[in-house]
Amino acid sequence: xxxxxxxxxDAVAQAKSNANARWPQRGTSPRLGSMAEPAxxxxxxxxxxxxxxxxxxxxxxxxxKALDAEGFxxxxxxxxxxxxxxxxxxxxxxxNYGAPxxxxxxxxxxxxxxxxxxxEEAQFCRMGSxxxxxxxxxxxxxxxxxxxxxxxxxxxxxxxxxxxxxxVIITLGLSEVWFDTQTGFYLNMAPRRALMRDYPDRFExxxxxxAETLAPLQxxxxxxxxHGKPGIQVILTVSPVPLTAxxxxxxxxxxxxxxxxxxxxxxxxITMQHEHVHYFPSYESITLSARHVAYxxxxxxxxxxxxxxxxxxxxxxxxxxxxxxxRDAADALAVELEADAEAVFDRFSATKSDFLSPAVAAVMAExxxxxxRYDIAAQVLAYAEDPAGLLEAEFHMAHxxxxxxxxxxxxxxxxxxxxxxxxxxxxxxxxxxxxxMRLGLRAHLAMGRYDAATDLVEAWSAxxxxxxxxxxxxxxxxxxxxxxxxxxxxxxxxELSQDDPKLVIDLAQFFIDRNETAKARQTLxxxxxxxxxxxxxxxxxLRAC
Numbered sequence: 163x164x165x166x167x168x169x170x171x172d173a174v175a176q177a178k179s180n181a182n183a184r185w186p187q188r189g190t191s192p193r194l195g196s197m198a199e200p201a202x203x204x205x206x207x208x209x210x211x212x213x214x215x216x217x218x219x220x221x222x223x224x225x226x227k228a229l230d231a232e233g234f235x236x237x238x239x240x241x242x243x244x245x246x247x248x249x250x251x252x253x254x255x256x257x258n259y260g261a262p263x264x265x266x267x268x269x270x271x272x273x274x275x276x277x278x279x280x281x282e283e284a285q286f287c288r289m290g291s292x293x294x295x296x297x298x299x300x301x302x303x304x305x306x307x308x309x310x311x312x313x314x315x316x317x318x319x320x321x322x323x324x325x326x327x328x329x330v331i332i333t334l335g336l337s338e339v340w341f342d343t344q345t346g347f348y349l350n351m352a353p354r355r356a357l358m359r360d361y362p363d364r365f366e367x368x369x370x371x372x373a374e375t376l377a378p379l380q381x382x383x384x385x386x387x388x389h390g391k392p393g394i395q396v397i398l399t400v401s402p403v404p405l406t407a408x409x410x411x412x413x414x415x416x417x418x419x420x421x422x423x424x425x426x427x428x429x430x431x432i433t434m435q436h437e438h439v440h441y442f443p444s445y446e447s448i449t450l451s452a453r454h455v456a457y458x459x460x461x462x463x464x465x466x467x468x469x470x471x472x473x474x475x476x477x478x479x480x481x482x483x484x485x486x487x488x489r490d491a492a493d494a495l496a497v498e499l500e501a502d503a504e505a506v507f508d509r510f511s512a513t514k515s516d517f518l519s520p521a522v523a524a525v526m527a528e529x530x531x532x533x534x535r536y537d538i539a540a541q542v543l544a545y546a547e548d549p550a551g552l553l554e555a556e557f558h559m560a561h562x563x564x565x566x567x568x569x570x571x572x573x574x575x576x577x578x579x580x581x582x583x584x585x586x587x588x589x590x591x592x593x594x595x596x597x598x599m600r601l602g603l604r605a606h607l608a609m610g611r612y613d614a615a616t617d618l619v620e621a622w623s624a625x626x627x628x629x630x631x632x633x634x635x636x637x638x639x640x641x642x643x644x645x646x647x648x649x650x651x652x653x654x655x656x657e658l659s660q661d662d663p664k665l666v667i668d669l670a671q672f673f674i675d676r677n678e679t680a681k682a683r684q685t686l687x688x689x690x691x692x693x694x695x696x697x698x699x700x701x702x703x704l705r706a707c
Contacts, residue, residue: 165430165431165434165435166434179497179501181201181493181496181497181500182200182201188596188597190597194450195451196451196452196455197447197451197452197455197456197467197468197471198446198447198448198450198451199447199471199475200443200446200447200450201493202441202442202443202479204440204479204480205440206329206395206438206440206480207480207481208234208328208329208395208480208481209328210232210233210481211233211234211235212234212235212327212328212329213234213235213236213237213323213326213327213328214229214234214235214236214327214328214329214330214331215236215237215238215320215321215323215324215327215329215330215331216229216236216238216330216331216333217238217258217264217267217330217331217332217333218257218258218259218264218331218332218333218334218335218399218401219257219258219259219333219334219335219401219403220257220401220403221333221399221401221402221403221444221464221469221472222256222257222331222332222333223256223257224469224473225331225333225473225476226238226239227473228473228474228476228477229477232477232481237320237323237324237327238256238320240320240323255298255299255302257299257335257350258335258350259335259336259339259350259351259401260334260335260336260337260339260348260350260370261334261337261370261375261376261378261379261382261425261428262339262347262348262370262378263297263339263348263349263350264332264378264379264382265378265379265381265382265385266297266347266348266350267297267317267318267321268321268324268382268385268386269385270285270318270321271318271319271321271322271324272321272322272385272388272389284342284345284346284347285297285314286307286310286311286314287357289304289354289356289357290304291304292304292305292306293305293306293307293310294310294354295310295313295314296342296349296353296357297347297349297350298313298317298350299350299351300351300352300353300354324386324389324390324394325389325390325391326391327390327391327394328391328393328394328395329394329395329396329397329480330386330390330394330395330396330397331396331397331399332379332382332396332397332398332399333398333399333400333401334379334398334399334400334401334425334428334429335401335403335425336401336405336421336425337369337370337375337420337421337424337425338367338368338369338370338405338408338409338410338417338421339367339368339369339370340352340353340365340366340367340368341365341366341367341368342364342365343363343364343365343366344361344364348368348378349365352409353365367409367410369410369420369421370424371424372424372427372428375424375425375428376428376431376432379428379432380432383396383432383436383439387438393438394438395438395439395440396436396438396439396440397439397440397441397442397476397480398429398432398433398439398440398441398442399429399441399442399443399444399445400422400425400426400429400444400445401445402444402445402447402448402449402456402464403462403463403464404418404422404461404462405417405418405421406462422445426445429441442476442479444472444476447468447471447472447475448464448468448472451468455467455468456468492521492522492524492525495522495525495526496525496529499525499526499529503529503533504533506526506529507530507533507535507538510526510538510541511537511538520545520546520547521547523542523543523545523546523547524546524547524548524553526538526542526546527539527542527543527546527548527553527557528553530542531553531556531557531560534560536557536560536561539553539557540557543557550571550595550598551570551571551572551598552571552595552597552598552601554567554570555567555568555570555571555598555601555602555605556601558570559601559604559605559608562608564604564605564606564608564609565605565609567601567602567604567605568602568605568606571598571601571602571605596631596635599618599619599622599632599635600635600639602615602618603615603618603619603635603636603639604639606618607639607640607643612647615636615639616636619632619633619635619636619651620632628658629658630655630658630659630662630665633651633652633654633655633658634651634652634655634665636648636651637651637652637655637668637669638668641668641672644675644676646676648672649669649672649673652665652668652669652672653669656669661688661689663689663692663696663700664696666685666686666688666689667686667689667696667699667700667703669685670682670685670686670703671703673685674703674706674707679706679707682703682706682707683704683707686700686703686704
């Protein structure tokens with residue numbers, strides 16, 4: 163059954179009204195920068211200073227810290243700070259990774275389910291001379307039965323505080339889970355190796371499918387709505403932290419892709435079914451970001467800067483603030499501009515409105531440049547968020563000031579003595595911005611500096627030796643100038659791409675435009691097979707020869 167259904171008319175209308183319906187081109191939007199920022203709609207607000215319960219993996223712990231700093235009341239943090247039996251264990255003791263184990267905690271807290279749901283035999287196990295709670299971290303040392311009981315009692319009381327909370331934030335971690343055949347309960351983590359040795363037939367690894375993940379999460383949501391106060395909100399996230407290791411007979415990357423895909427589809431389905439359940443795209447933000455920016459060297463743990471970005475975006479989106487966020491205003495302006503840019507420009511010209519933020523000014527400047535409304539661009543550029551100098555450089559190129567454009571990009575010869583790519587390099591990823599490089603090439607060529615342009619291309623290529631984009635870009639710029647030197651750079655790109663047919667077609671077209679038909683036919687001869695579209699284009703060009 164579809165999770166949503168729209169008529170053709172409604173679907174087309176929705177696509178037209180959605181400013182984020184298409185992927186942004188590289189380097190043109192923070193939605194897909196080195197740290198990706200997918201757009202989303204909050205769907206609810208959290209009252210300032212309200213009570214919020216957080217469930218899940220380490221991302222939930224990061225959210226707790228940020229919410230605490232904003233003045234919210236966090237019952238989970240109260241547990242760690244006020245319960246003696248938890249004080250020395252650290253926040254990780256609260257981590258809960260799978261939908262079935264999250265459901266366990268809610269059932270035990272509210273005495274739901276079977277008669278023995280809260281029975282110690284389902285939760286505790288003797289290990290050596292002590293006891294362990296099978297449903298807490300498997301790294302905790304065995305302790306006396308009294309201590310283990312007090313921890314479990316304190317944890318149940320913490321979950322019961324959901325009855326007084328305004329919202330619950332749940333972070334889903336994995337769908338590769340362990341099952342206790344003796345008690346019939348899923349565990350939070352893999353059982354300790356010592357327990358596996360002592361009870362070899364007791365525990366089983368279960369890789370859950372969509373339905374087996376959906377059912378316990380749906381039951382957990384139902385319990386929250388049943389016992390929570392009217393209007394309680396639930397925010398779902400999927401943890402971007404991958405499986406540290408897999409017990410399956412496959413690459414951990416493959417196992418992780420399956421696990422996260424199941425969780426993500428389950429979160430989407432539940433969100434679509436409930437008015438008071440919302441999805442926050444931290445998973446998309448982090449996994450779509452540059453990997454060396456998003457993950458530590460172990461390729462597992464997420465870097466603090468991208469955690470801060472996502473937690474900050476969550477807080478800003480869901481917090482009930484009196485003023486609008488600058489980015490919200492920028493997004494709203496972008497929607498207006500896409501619908502009727504000229505009307506927005508006319509309104510601005512008539513009112514001379516002040517801009518509330520650099521982000522809003524940047525959106526207006528970019529739209530003005532795209533529509534060649536340089537009068538508008540000139541008024542707002544000074545206020546615009548333009549860290550790479552792209553908007554300013556484009557403005558100068560439109561006014562035949564290539565030297566000023568190079569200065570804006572820090573791609574002048576003087577700046578190149580410091581670093582050949584100057585401000586054209588993303589400060590976080592260390593990779594060149596293709597738009598900055600193209601503007602730089604255009605500026606150098608406009609000033610007749612072919613050698614400087616080629617130096618820039620070689621420096622650009624050195625950052626990613628197998629990337630054809632630098633050579634292709636210079637070739638295309640030279641084509642616009644009918645410069646025969648385009649041939650050399652097309653050939654460099656074609657060689658690097660191992661005869662990419664699209665590049666071959668472009669070079670052949672260049673030869674035909676210059677009436678060099680023999681060269682065009684020779685170039686096209688390397689295309690022996692390809693898509694129907696490529697082969698049709700080849701035949702069309704051969705006839706033109």
